[in-house]
Amino acid sequence: MATNDKNLELTELDFLNIKESLKTYLKSQEVFKDYDFEGSGLSILLDVLSYNTHYMGFYANMVANEMFLDSAVMRDSVVSLSKHLGYTPTSKKSAFSTINVKYNTTYESGTYLPAFTTFTATGPDGTNYTFFNKTPVLIEEDTNQDNLGNGIAPNVSIYEGLRRTVSFVYDSSVSNKMFRIPDVNVDTEHLVINVQTSTSDRSGFFDTWSKGTNFTDYKSTDKVWFLQESKDNFFEVYFGDGIVGQELADGNVITLTYVSSAGSNANNIGKNESTANRAFSISGNAYVETIDFSSGGSDPEDIKNIKYFAPRTFQAQDRAVTAIDYETLVAKEYADVETINVYGGEEESPPQYGKVFISIKPESGKYLNESAKRNIINDIVKSKNLVSIIPEVIDPEYLYLLLDTEVLYNPNKTLLSPQAVAILTEANIKSYIDTNLEKFEQDMVFSRLLEKIDETEDSILGNQTTIRIQKWLYPTLGASTGYTINFKNPIFHPHDGHMPVITSTNFKHLDLNGKMQTAFAEDDGRGFIRLLYFEKGTKKILNSNVGAVNYKKGKITLSSSFVPVSIDDGSEVIRFTAVPDDQDVLATNNLILTYDELDSDSIKVSITTKALRKERYDNISTSLAIGLDRYQVPTGADSTIIDRSQSSSFYSGDGSVSNSDSGQGGTGVVDGTVQDPPIIPPDEEGTSIPPSPPGGAGGDSDGGGSDGGGSDGGSFSGGGGY
Amino acid sequence: MASQFARFLHILHFRQINRHMRDKKYKFSDLDLSFTRNPITGDVPLKTNYEAVKRSIRNLVMTNKYERPFQPGLFGGITDQLFELAGPFAVIETKDRIKEVIQDFEPRAIVEDVRVAIISDTHQMVATIIFRLENDDRIETLNLALERLR
Numbered sequence: 001m002a003t004n005d006k007n008l009e010l011t012e013l014d015f016l017n018i019k020e021s022l023k024t025y026l027k028s029q030e031v032f033k034d035y036d037f038e039g040s041g042l043s044i045l046l047d048v049l050s051y052n053t054h055y056m057g058f059y060a061n062m063v064a065n066e067m068f069l070d071s072a073v074m075r076d077s078v079v080s081l082s083k084h085l086g087y088t089p090t091s092k093k094s095a096f097s098t099i100n101v102k103y104n105t106t107y108e109s110g111t112y113l114p115a116f117t118t119f120t121a122t123g124p125d126g127t128n129y130t131f132f133n134k135t136p137v138l139i140e141e142d143t144n145q146d147n148l149g150n151g152i153a154p155n156v157s158i159y160e161g162l163r164r165t166v167s168f169v170y171d172s173s174v175s176n177k178m179f180r181i182p183d184v185n186v187d188t189e190h191l192v193i194n195v196q197t198s199t200s201d202r203s204g205f206f207d208t209w210s211k212g213t214n215f216t217d218y219k220s221t222d223k224v225w226f227l228q229e230s231k232d233n234f235f236e237v238y239f240g241d242g243i244v245g246q247e248l249a250d251g252n253v254i255t256l257t258y259v260s261s262a263g264s265n266a267n268n269i270g271k272n273e274s275t276a277n278r279a280f281s282i283s284g285n286a287y288v289e290t291i292d293f294s295s296g297g298s299d300p301e302d303i304k305n306i307k308y309f310a311p312r313t314f315q316a317q318d319r320a321v322t323a324i325d326y327e328t329l330v331a332k333e334y335a336d337v338e339t340i341n342v343y344g345g346e347e348e349s350p351p352q353y354g355k356v357f358i359s360i361k362p363e364s365g366k367y368l369n370e371s372a373k374r375n376i377i378n379d380i381v382k383s384k385n386l387v388s389i390i391p392e393v394i395d396p397e398y399l400y401l402l403l404d405t406e407v408l409y410n411p412n413k414t415l416l417s418p419q420a421v422a423i424l425t426e427a428n429i430k431s432y433i434d435t436n437l438e439k440f441e442q443d444m445v446f447s448r449l450l451e452k453i454d455e456t457e458d459s460i461l462g463n464q465t466t467i468r469i470q471k472w473l474y475p476t477l478g479a480s481t482g483y484t485i486n487f488k489n490p491i492f493h494p495h496d497g498h499m500p501v502i503t504s505t506n507f508k509h510l511d512l513n514g515k516m517q518t519a520f521a522e523d524d525g526r527g528f529i530r531l532l533y534f535e536k537g538t539k540k541i542l543n544s545n546v547g548a549v550n551y552k553k554g555k556i557t558l559s560s561s562f563v564p565v566s567i568d569d570g571s572e573v574i575r576f577t578a579v580p581d582d583q584d585v586l587a588t589n590n591l592i593l594t595y596d597e598l599d600s601d602s603i604k605v606s607i608t609t610k611a612l613r614k615e616r617y618d619n620i621s622t623s624l625a626i627g628l629d630r631y632q633v634p635t636g637a638d639s640t641i642i643d644r645s646q647s648s649s650f651y652s653g654d655g656s657v658s659n660s661d662s663g664q665g666g667t668g669v670v671d672g673t674v675q676d677p678p679i680i681p682p683d684e685e686g687t688s689i690p691p692s693p694p695g696g697a698g699g700d701s702d703g704g705g706s707d708g709g710g711s712d713g714g715s716f717s718g719g720g721g722y
Numbered sequence: 723m724a725s726q727f728a729r730f731l732h733i734l735h736f737r738q739i740n741r742h743m744r745d746k747k748y749k750f751s752d753l754d755l756s757f758t759r760n761p762i763t764g765d766v767p768l769k770t771n772y773e774a775v776k777r778s779i780r781n782l783v784m785t786n787k788y789e790r791p792f793q794p795g796l797f798g799g800i801t802d803q804l805f806e807l808a809g810p811f812a813v814i815e816t817k818d819r820i821k822e823v824i825q826d827f828e829p830r831a832i833v834e835d836v837r838v839a840i841i842s843d844t845h846q847m848v849a850t851i852i853f854r855l856e857n858d859d860r861i862e863t864l865n866l867a868l869e870r871l872r
Binding site: 015016031033034038039041042044045050051054 | 748749750753754768769774777778782790793827830
């Protein structure tokens with residue numbers, strides 16, 4: 001026999017590589033020479049062997065994968081592994097709502113709305129859903145005019161789902177003493193378990209059996225049951241063994257009363273309710289008024305979530321101490337969470353020690369309703385957090401980004417039209433925001449955005465993008481109350497007396513003579529917010545001081561003299577837009593960066609072709625000598641030098657060159673009739689007034705070199721850009 | 723599995739070694755998949771030279787699509803033709819397939835001709851493959867009779 005110097009490669013798992021290894025091995029012998037020809041009998045034998053080896057290798061690999069939580073892909077494996085960490089995946093959750101039940105009959109004292117009264121409603125998907133209340137509610141006398149003297153069951157908490165019951169007889173001889181709930185749609189939160197002695201003896205049925213969560217807490221006589229997820233998404237219940245928790249006796253009848261839920265489908269019922277179109281209905285002589293629309297409904301926890309939360313829940317040890325404990329706890333127990341951020345009160349401005357702020361953006365909308373907030377605090381957090389810490393659920397604040405992009409592209413490198421490139425770019429920017437922002441603590445890194453824009457299409461050579469930030473104020477119209485608008489990002493303010501960088505949308509406001517004006521707010525460059533209006537195309541001051549702005553903190557404080565009467569566009573919102581100091585916008589605390597999908601101007605993309613750019617350069621008569629970055633405005637009234645890097649209008653396709661201030665400040669060019677407000681030192685930090693620069697307050701000498709408008713005092717038109 | 727196969731080859735090798743040493747003129751040698759036992763030596767028989775190539779061609783031609791794991795392109799697909807209309811098209815298709823599979827996977831054989839005849843009385847298709855080995859003038863003929871079993 002020939003000596004076999006070749007060893008079989010055992011590390012190969014791929015079929016062809018295994019076969020190749022065997023062929024290599026066979027080269028060491030001379031009896032069978034045809035192993036290299038596919039038609040040979042030996043090759044067929046090698047196929048069988050390689051296939052078997054490959055199959056076993058793959059199988060072993062999959063088995064190994066399923067043994068670890070990180071790599072398991074089958075739900076049953078993930079669920080089983082999470083059991084080792086004491087974790088039970090969340091079932092479907094019923095949506096809940098808060099309502100008033102108003103009776104059309106005269107109030108009678110001592111009457112109750114019975115528990116488990118059913119309410120019906122049609123969901124957003126057109127399906128009918130059933131809700132019920134878990135506890136009886138005392139009917140009171142209604143004091144509202146629309147139902148005066150009649151009965152009202154106020155603030156009734158109702159839950160979506162159909163109540164069902166299933167019973168089992170306990171048999172100790174069965175090895176697997178698990179009782180499966182025969183419904184994958186079960187909401188285990190509403191599971192109620194009763195145990196009676198036998199089918200003929202009902203004693204013990206009304207004893208309270210509670211859900212066990214911690215094995216160390218129970219004695220042998222405690223009436224507890226435990227829950228776990230079994231195969232195929234079903235849940236099962238089991239009882240104590242006589243050491244931890246009371247053991248059942250043969251013949252005991254176990255009755256499981258559970259709720260079969262529709263999960264997230266039943267959210268948002270009652271959101272658009274009106275008096276003419278009530279969302280919920282009840283049988284009998286009564287009607288239902290929605291206080292909080294339905295929310296909190298969710299589908300069973302998916303594999304990704306289980307993998308994420310199981311180790312973290314184990315880490316939290318069923319206590320809320322650190323911020324991540326709160327996040328884990330709330331996100332696990334309250335499933336209608338798209339993104340959550342928890343931070344201590346010491347991070348707030350001003351600090352609020354002893355508080356923990358939980359900010360949640362729900363999947364079903366922008367804000368949580370009040371009953372959901374109460375539920376989170378009372379049912380989820382309070383029993384597990386530190387005694388002296390006060391948890392508070394706060395709404396997220398949205399900071400809207402306004403992006404203005406000018407894309408330079410080479411038409412020779414693509415078949416797409418400029419419009420198509422613009423559309424693609426806009427879609428890409430939106431995709432970037434959707435993917436990378438719109439969550440807590442997701443900052444907008446400007447360079448990443450620019451890179452993303454450049455990557456849109458091969459023909460894009462570069463882009464110039466300016467960014468502004470916008471906060472929405474929901475004022476109480478006609479009310480004299482103060483407001484705070486916090487951008488939580490520094491606002492551009494190179495020096496006092498700089499041109500306005502904050503502006504608002506229009507609203508109606510009374511002037512000092514009591515005449516209604518269409519006004520807008522604007523900063524004066526010195527730390528104050530003033531109201532302006534246009535008269536015959538000229539800006540006039542309506543009120544020179546309705547608040548202060550702290551540029552460093554990005555905070556506007558509006559005083560009680562800011563009293564909008566109505567809003568021009570019929571909405572409830574006044575939008576305050578500012579130029580950020582840093583192009584990287586930070587999402588701190590409860591701030592979420594996003595854009596307004598309904599505002600077509602929120603993301604503006606214009607296209608400049610290379611040819612156009614060249615043409616623009618060709619028209620420049622004198623500036624090429626000093627480089628392409630700076631050129632003299634060919635048609636301007638004055639001889640302002642505009643720095644390309646600071647002018648948003650340099651590449652505009654129409655060939656015009658406008659003052660960059662209108663792009664940044666958003667106020668447009670006006671004549672010099674607006675007088676500066678009196679300079680009063682603001683009391684907030686960061687707005688102290690440095691000595692006025694020579695040449696007047698409006699003479700901005702930075703960036704432009706020489707400012708031709710330096711002598712025009714407070715005029716808006718002299719600006720040389722930032 | 724791999725070690726069992728190695729042991730199998732090892733034993734086989736020992737049994738064949740004397741015969742192999744006696745006659746080293748085999749250019750090609752293959753395992754006979756019929757696994758019939760040599761009544762005298764008890765060995766698994768070898769197929770050698772022309773016989774080995776013939777058996778290889780036969781294996782290739784009779785292989786159906788996807789029969790060999792991870793090698794979807796390796797098939798003769800002749801049995802498929804038994805379910806086609808027995809006419810000239812089936813004959814041409816069969817010829818082409820036979821030529822193609824030999825050309826692709828049996829570099830040792832040079833096909834001189836392929837003749838296919840349909841014998842409708844017995845529901846048979848008979849393929850005659852005339853080939854020679856490379857660097858060899860000897861012409862060999864392989865007859866394959868295909869018959870429907872059901």
